[in-house]
Amino acid sequence: MARASITKRTVDAAKPGLKDSFLWDDDVAGFGLKVTPSGGRIYIYQYRIARPGHAERTTMKRFTIGKHGNLTPDQARKRAKELAVMVEQGIDPRQRELDAFAAADEAKQRAEEQARRDTDLAFENVAARWLAEYELGHRPRSYGQAALVVNKHLMPKLASKPLPSIGRADLQDILDGIPARQAATRRTVYAYASIFFGWAFQRGDIAENPLQAMAKPQAPKARDRALADQELATIWKATTDLRQPLSTFYRVLLLTGQRREEVAGMNWAELDRSTATWTIPADRAKNGVAHIVPLASTVVAELDRLALAVQVREKSDNQDARNWPKAGPVMSFTGKVALSCYSQAKAALDAEIAKVLAKAGDEPMAHWRVHDLRRTLATGFQRLGIRFEVTEATLNHVSGAKGGIAGVYQRHDWKEEKRAALDAWARHVQAIVHPADASNIVKIGIVQKSA
Template identity: 30%
Template sequence: MRKKLTPKLLDSLPPAQGKRYEVRDELLTGLHIRVSNSGGKVWYLATRVGGQARRIKIGTYPVLPLKDAREKAQMILRDIQLGIFQQDIVEPVPEVLTFGDVVPQFITRYAQRQTKDWKGTESVLLRMNGLHRMPISAIKRGDVTRELERLISDIGDKGGKGTRTNRGLAAIKKLYSWCIDQGIVENSPVVGLKPLIKEVSRDRYLTDNEITAFWSGCEAEGYPFEQFGQLLLLTAQRRDEIASMRWSELDLDRGTLTLKAERTKNSTAHIVPLSRKALVILRSIPRFLGSDYVFTSTGRTPISGFGRFKDRLDTFVGLDAEDWRFHDVRRTAATNMAILKVQPHIIEAVLNHKSGIVSGVAATYNRHAYLDEKREALEIWSRYVEKITEAPLSASRTEAAQ
């Protein structure tokens, strides 16, 4: 990063987190201070000596204060111009960083700390193979555009469904903003670059036949994916919120699942009432000794492998693999609750939507005020699921809701 250096600013620079960083002086080109993990600060001058880029160590701060560092840097620049500079005190310029070098640093030092979906960010950046060998500072706008167009072809983002490609652009923008802050690059080639594809909101939800097929496919799985899939449908919560569910978040006597803010996508704490069917399923789940995870195969981490689970469901029950996703199960619950006459603001509360009919300060209070209404809505939905999965599909929704 480049700043107008002052003694106050130099004193306030924090120790590096991970790799050391540099702050460049706006007043004297080439002068910069490098900050290490221990908090040590060393003055350097980046310039050219004999036509080659070099980094010259000047001294340490605060032994060498800002005023003296600038004066010494100016003297060195003068000696270089006169051809009398002694090159034995010159350090070679470090190797140029490539895009591929920077991605792991960005993920470790920024994304993992600041982004809940950092794995998704990492995945899309690693897919951009065409940029990995290029110097991070030499990448142009056209290079990024061509790589995003290749992603469109590779992952099938066509027909206006550009979610993954647009997430890739967002990831690159964040990466370059971080690189500027760290002094790795001076400018971002993607500032103002608009998404290549306009995203279209999905409206896919499972039909009654597909709900029955989904339920049957889950039953064929056994623990942990059987109960995971069933609870995903019955609770209408997000995939990772259910997959990473802890026993400590559950109160089976009161029939609630309490998700803290750090466990939800929108960082809003959420209480999920559990229907009678959901409680029966939870009480049937074996507990992994010494683990708090409800769904785990190791005891140390929650389940994963959702893509393979979906493939098995597609093969077993014949669901259209190109047409449905796990998030559509959540939309299925919401859509059916609306058909079953649940009020829109109660559905919003069940889904824990931060923006919707109820928001702001009112939403904080309504998170608790609508607990009974949410419980009733999920019980109506649960009874309907039981009806269509255990009885002929000709049964009416009114019968299921009774």
């Protein structure tokens, strides 16, 4: 084997052959230069190391220090001396290098897996998958609530945060950020967040549902406001100057006692003028039960107004209020999209109420909610002597008289009783709006029973 002091001169003088050739340094044992047939010059360190578990037996190994050009002979020699010290200490440089490569590769894989995990399990991505799945098996109202909770309350704080790293403190901070007076909103956010994290837990995305260890927000106080007759009369008068369909929207709410979203989503296809009925399909009813609502003549007249407005808007040649459209949203400004601007609509109505009261020199009306109209109808039915079962049937409540065993065996639909009750209520409303016609109030002779 050729030996010489490895210097720049001896390295430059080394000639390639038909196979790898070596020049070994005569100063540092094991330090050498490998010259490849292509002319490559590579500094190496050759050493013997004891085999694992066999201290008396050794193995020859080579460690590549680096290429000439990237390293000078002196830099390579210094590195060879460092490697020699490691061998004397029983450390295998080659194995250490392989271990370092393996560790680096493992760390890279972990980093890539973590990055993938952080992306796939980012709240915004998992929430999008959950909402898409939730929409398929739930009513539009429930899905709308779920989407509102995710987009308005959870997304701003959790958007890019990986699901496994979201804890109770994160969620408690979100709940605490909702004003205490909005107790119902806190409960709703808690409920849908719990459903979402429970779904993620069942899929294996998280180890536990953090909501299970949290205290459920307190329920809001029961709303027990029922509007007085004079307040009902004021609301009715205030709707006179509201633009359509808001005027009819609030009058139908007042006269039928149905839920806000159900009236707002009313479709002409659900209405039958010949029988004066409105059929709310199961997928639009809050409790998932289809519901037939008899329409008093006052309600029919209100819908006639909207039907005529549709004909005028569409420039129909045969304009007749009795010809209701076959389909399309009833409560709509354009005829294409159902009414949904509840806050703005209520603000507009409240402004008109203030005008009516100011003109009469009366005190401002106490705070009220649209849902109070539904409770007011139920209270009004009681005052008119209408049976509890009829009230429940009119409001489409699957509780009380229709719940439990009674609900299984009681199949009477109270169709005629509901119509009589709603007709009586419409007459009562008209009587308080127009006191001169108070003689039209008729008390139904059906004694109310407890459930």
